[in-house]
Amino acid sequence: MEKKRQFEDIEFEDYGDDKDDEEQDNIEESDDEFEGDEVIEEEQDDDQTGGGEEGGDAEMDDEEEGKSNAPTRVWRPGVDALEDDEYLTYDSTAYDMMHSMTVEWPCLSFQPLKDTLGNQRNKYPHTMYMVAGTQADQAKNNRILVMKISELHKTKHDEDEDDDASDVDQDDDEDENIDTDREVELVTSSIPHNGCVNRIRAMDQQSNIVATWSDSRQVYIWDIQNNLKRLDTDDNKAVKGQGPIHVVSAHTDEGYALDWSPIALGRLASGDCAHNIHVTSAAGAAWKTDTVAYKGHTGSVEDIQWSPSEESVFASSSTDKSIKIWDIRQHSKPAISVQAHDADVNVISWSRRVEYLIVSGCDDGSFRVWDLRNFKSHEPVSHFNYHTGPITSIQWNPWDESQVIVASADNQVTIWDFSLEEDTEEFQGVKGENDQDDYQIPPQLFFIHQGQSDVKEVHWHPQIPHVAVTTSFTGFNIFKSSNAEEQ
Numbered sequence: 001m002e003k004k005r006q007f008e009d010i011e012f013e014d015y016g017d018d019k020d021d022e023e024q025d026n027i028e029e030s031d032d033e034f035e036g037d038e039v040i041e042e043e044q045d046d047d048q049t050g051g052g053e054e055g056g057d058a059e060m061d062d063e064e065e066g067k068s069n070a071p072t073r074v075w076r077p078g079v080d081a082l083e084d085d086e087y088l089t090y091d092s093t094a095y096d097m098m099h100s101m102t103v104e105w106p107c108l109s110f111q112p113l114k115d116t117l118g119n120q121r122n123k124y125p126h127t128m129y130m131v132a133g134t135q136a137d138q139a140k141n142n143r144i145l146v147m148k149i150s151e152l153h154k155t156k157h158d159e160d161e162d163d164d165a166s167d168v169d170q171d172d173d174e175d176e177n178i179d180t181d182r183e184v185e186l187v188t189s190s191i192p193h194n195g196c197v198n199r200i201r202a203m204d205q206q207s208n209i210v211a212t213w214s215d216s217r218q219v220y221i222w223d224i225q226n227n228l229k230r231l232d233t234d235d236n237k238a239v240k241g242q243g244p245i246h247v248v249s250a251h252t253d254e255g256y257a258l259d260w261s262p263i264a265l266g267r268l269a270s271g272d273c274a275h276n277i278h279v280t281s282a283a284g285a286a287w288k289t290d291t292v293a294y295k296g297h298t299g300s301v302e303d304i305q306w307s308p309s310e311e312s313v314f315a316s317s318s319t320d321k322s323i324k325i326w327d328i329r330q331h332s333k334p335a336i337s338v339q340a341h342d343a344d345v346n347v348i349s350w351s352r353r354v355e356y357l358i359v360s361g362c363d364d365g366s367f368r369v370w371d372l373r374n375f376k377s378h379e380p381v382s383h384f385n386y387h388t389g390p391i392t393s394i395q396w397n398p399w400d401e402s403q404v405i406v407a408s409a410d411n412q413v414t415i416w417d418f419s420l421e422e423d424t425e426e427f428q429g430v431k432g433e434n435d436q437d438d439y440q441i442p443p444q445l446f447f448i449h450q451g452q453s454d455v456k457e458v459h460w461h462p463q464i465p466h467v468a469v470t471t472s473f474t475g476f477n478i479f480k481s482s483n484a485e486e487q
Contacts, residue, residue, distance in 0.1 A: 005108070005198070005256060077412050077450060078388045090451060096156045096482050097124070097467070099184055102475035103145060105134040109199040110471050112461045113207040113228075119463050125182075126152040126464055128478075129231070131210055131224065132471065133197020144191040144200065144212065146224050148231040149478065151184045156482055189227040191242050194218070203260045211268050213258050219248035219270045219280070221287060246287040250278045257304040262352070263311040271301025271316055279328055296324055296334045305350040305358070315358060317345035323360055323370070339377040340368065347394045353401035357381075361391025367406055369418070386442060387412065393457040399465040403446065407458040413470055415447040415481065447481045 075088055082088070092098070110132035117127060127150040136142045195216035203209040208225040226239045248270060257271030266282025276293035299319030307313040312328045313335075321341050324334035344363035351357040356372040365387035368380035389409030397403035402419040420443050452472035461467040466484035470477045 075450075077448065078410060093156060094447075094482055096154055096480040096484065097126075097152060098155050098477070098479040099152055100475055100477050101149070101184075101186055103132070103134075103147075103188065105136040105141070105143075106473050106475070107132040107145070107197070107471045108135050108456050109133050109197060110457060110459070110469070110476070111200060111202050112459055112469055113202055114204070114462050115207070117463070121464050124152070124154045125150070126467070128152070128461060128464065128467075128469075129207075129228065130469065131200055131202055132476075133193065133200040133212055135196045139195045139216075140192075142193045142196055144193050144197065144210070144222065144224070146189045146191070146227040146231065148187045149184065150187075151182050152478060153182065153184070187231050189230045189239065191222065191224070191227065191239070193220070198254060198256050199258045201258050201260055203266070204262045205265050209266070211258055211260065211270070213255055213270065215254045217251055217254045217272075219251065219255075219258070219268075220244035221246040221248070221268070221280070246280070248278065248280050248289050250289050250291060250293070251276065255301065257301045257316065259304045259306050259314070261306040261311060261314075262308055263306070267306075267311070269304045269306065269314050269316075271297075271304050273300040275299065275301060275318075277301055277304065277316060277326070290331075292331045294326055294328075294331050294334075296326075296337065297322065299344070302345060303347045305348050307355070308350060308352045309355045315348060315350060317348045317360060319344040319363075321345060323348060323358070325372070325375070336375055338370075338375055340370070340380075341366065344390075346391055349395045349404065351396040351401065352398055353396065357396070359394055359396065359404050361394040361406060363390040365389055365391060365408060365410070367391050367394060367404075382418065384416065384442065384444070386414070386445065392455060393459075395459060397466070398460055398462060405458050405460065405468055407455040407470060409454065411450060411453055411455060413449040413452075413455055413458050413468070414445060415449075415468075416444050417446040418444055420444050420446065447483065449477070449479060449481075452477060 110130055113129040113131060115129050127148070130147045130149065132145045132147065134142045134145065193212065193214065195214040198213040198215055200210060200212045208223055208228060210222045210224055212220045212222065214220060221244055223245050226242075230237075230239065251270065251272040251274070253272045253274035255270060255272030257269070257277070259269055261267040264281070268280045269277060270280070271277040275297045276295060278289055278293055280287055280289040297316065297318040297320050301316055301318050303317045305315045307315070313325065314328070315323060315325050317323050317340070321339055321343060322337055323340040323345060325336040326334050340360050341362040342364060345360050346363055347361040349359050358370045358372065359367060360370065361367045366383060366385045368384070369382040371381045387406070387408035387410050391406060391408050393407040395405055397405065400417070403415060403417050405413065405415050407413045449470070452470060452474050454473040455470050456472060458468055458470045461469065467478065467480045
């Protein structure tokens with residue numbers, strides 16, 4: 001049975017309209033357009049005009065008693081159901097920043113790009129660059145989107161604070177030169193792409209070099225330098241005659257696994273649905289792909305991650321339920337192989353901060369943390385079984401060695417902090433409507449982001465601490481949780 005990785009049931013004629021190559025797309029602020037985020041409120045709409053809509057507490061708003069008897073409750077995804085007279089609204093105080101945007105076609109894959117604006121940027125408004133690949137209605141309509149998003153201002157507000165606290169917040173905003181009235185700007189430069197972009201990845205050392213996995217069974221390597229330059233000028237003309245600088249044609253089937261080495265400049269690994277892995281390397285001004293595949297998996301190769309410390313080592317995951325560690329000097333078999341899950345291992349992430357840790361996400365909704373110093377089948381360091389849908393994306397936080405961010409087909413994006421432990425005196429979980437409801441939130445669950453449908457990928461920004469970006473059928477979200485730096 002073919003694995004469902006792409007967006008399903010897309011009514012393409014209703015999704016977007018035709019656009020020119022260089023054009024501003026739609027970007028919205030969370031305050032007005034977005035529903036269903038981390039501290040989600042579930043409310044009864046009993047003709048109330050105020051009261052009960054503000055704040056993220058799971059208590060009744062008694063400030064205007066008599067206007068409504070409806071309780072405000074924290075929404076528990078996968079547990080609570082909505083009645084006909086109930087709806088969800090997101091709590092803006094749960095986010096320092098939350099913006100959403102849409103482009104012409106949904107994107108299965110994207111990556112925030114490293115830029116020259118500086119590392120560890122904390123001052124608002126933010127500017128970032130991204131590259132993404134589309135899943136259009138026809139193969140000829142697919143594109144690589146090179147994007148510049150600017151004026152990403154702080155969106156957090158807290159109407160429940162007293163006047164003094166509000167004054168402090170206002171002073172903080174003024175110190176950060178936040179202009180919340182200015183609209184966020186999105187500018188794109190597009191490149192025609194042969195077929196749907198299954199996955200797209202940019203080189204760490206040179207972010208203008210990008211690789212794409214196409215459903216046409218080929219991997220393309222691109223130089224997007226001219227596209228990036230166009231985003232910073234008033235020249236809105238498309239880059240003409242733009243094509244790939246190299247094509248990897250060694251694969252016999254399409255694939256999704258793709259990763260650049262963070263150590264060896266110009267070294268790319270790609271894995272396909274026919275179980276094979278090929279490595280492509282820069283050789284001066286040319287590129288060379290090993291014709292001999294790395295063989296060992298018995299199922300589709302779903303993800304690849306290069307070692308952050310050893311240039312000849314990479315890891316792969318597969319629908320054969322395994323994770324394998326490879327040395328590129330040996331094609332015939334992996335150096336290490338473990339049975340990691342009881343179902344397809346969809347995604348993996350190798351920590352850049354703790355070099356012996358890998359986290360894996362499974363098709364059954366579970367994810368596990370592995371210590372490579374004691375890497376054995378079904379013996380993870382930690383196992384989490386919170387999500388109710390397949391894990392579609394996972395990544396260690398480059399700014400916090402104990403955090404990972406996880407995207408799932410259950411329409412949740414969760415942040416987990418493994419340094420947190422349950423306080424038995426204070427931790428009570430989130431109770432339901434009756435005493436028999438024993439549902440509890442895991443103590444390591446740090447944040448829940450919702451409101452998108454069919455989330456495919458999530459990435460941390462490499463230079464803006466604790467800012468995450470997601471792509472889904474409904475578009476992109478760019479957010480930072482208000483508790484990001486509290487732990």
